[in-house]
Amino acid sequence: MTEETPSPNPADAPVDPLYTHPASPFLQTEVPTPVAFPPPPNPTPPAAIYSTWVLYRTQIEFGLAILAYLMVLVGSIVVVQANPDAGWRYYVVVLPVAPAAFVIWLFMRALARLDELQKRVQMQAFGFSLGTTALVTFGYGFLEGAGLPHLNWTYVLPLMAVLWALGTAIISWRYR
Amino acid sequence: MKNRLRVLRAELDWSQADLAERLGVSRQTVNAIETGKYDPSLPLAFSLARTFKRRIEEIFESEASRA
The missing domain is CATH 1.10.287 (Helix Hairpins)
Structure with a gap:
């Protein structure tokens, strides 16, 4: 079976039933004009090299x-x-x-x-360090009264520094 | 406090470090505000509004406004 050649008469051209069928809900409209989008925003300037x-x-x-x-x-x-x-x-x-x-x-x-959050972190870390140092030194004072050897007071500042660093790490982690 | 900081930052293609530098705070502060773990002070909130050219109410959503 051979294919028939298309008729040159435009009236005989196949009609798309998508728009011509009486029951078709589709309406053939004009192609919309392309929207002119605004130009892209200015690119982020390169980070300053410090x-x-x-x-x-x-x-x-x-x-x-x-x-x-x-x-x-x-x-x-x-x-x-x-x-x-x-x-x-x-x-x-x-x-x-x-x-x-x-x-x-x-x-x-x-x-x-420091900025406001860092000041808050440091304030809480200092409070933790001061309170815990007081607790530890008072507690060891009671133990000294019970017979444990006396410790030099110069250990207090390193203890406070270590607790301050620990407090900073813990409280910073909460705001991560 | 819930906020749209991350969305606004993404629209401008800024990193947290970029925004922190513009605000004069640390990157940790910007991250804490975005995740809702820290509420900024009033001057910082106004600075955020100026940076994004929005009102504070458009950036932050308080519990009272949602009620």
Whole structure:
């Protein structure tokens, strides 16, 4: 069976029943004009490249200040041990207080630069550290009364520092 | 407090770090606000509204407004 050639008469062209059937619910409409979308927003500018000093300024300042403290501390100890009977040895042994005071000043400045959430985290961490240190030291005081050996009071500050770091980690994790 | 911060940020293709830099806060703060674990202070809320050019009520949804 061969295919019949299509009739050249347009009136005989096959009619799409999709739109012409009486029961068809479809309406043939014009092709809509393309919508002119607004141009894309300006691309995000590339991230600024900061130097190491800008990104880690606080850590570098702290590191240099602590390094200065250690150098002055070691130097004062060496000098005083070499001159155990010198009258000026009292002035030399307190020299490390100067860089230590600078470390504290840097610490206070870093606290002031924290944003509101970081200040809240640090406040709660300090509270946790202070309360837990009080608890531990009071508890050990009672144990000392019961016979345990006496501990030097210089252990208190490292204990407080460790608890402060632990508190910061725990409270920061809650806001992750 | 529920908010549309993540959606608004995505519309502008900003990362949390980008938004934090514009607001002058840490990335942790932006993340805590987006996840609803931290409600910003009033100055920070106004700063967010200015950054996104929206009203505060369009960004944050309080419990009272949903009632």
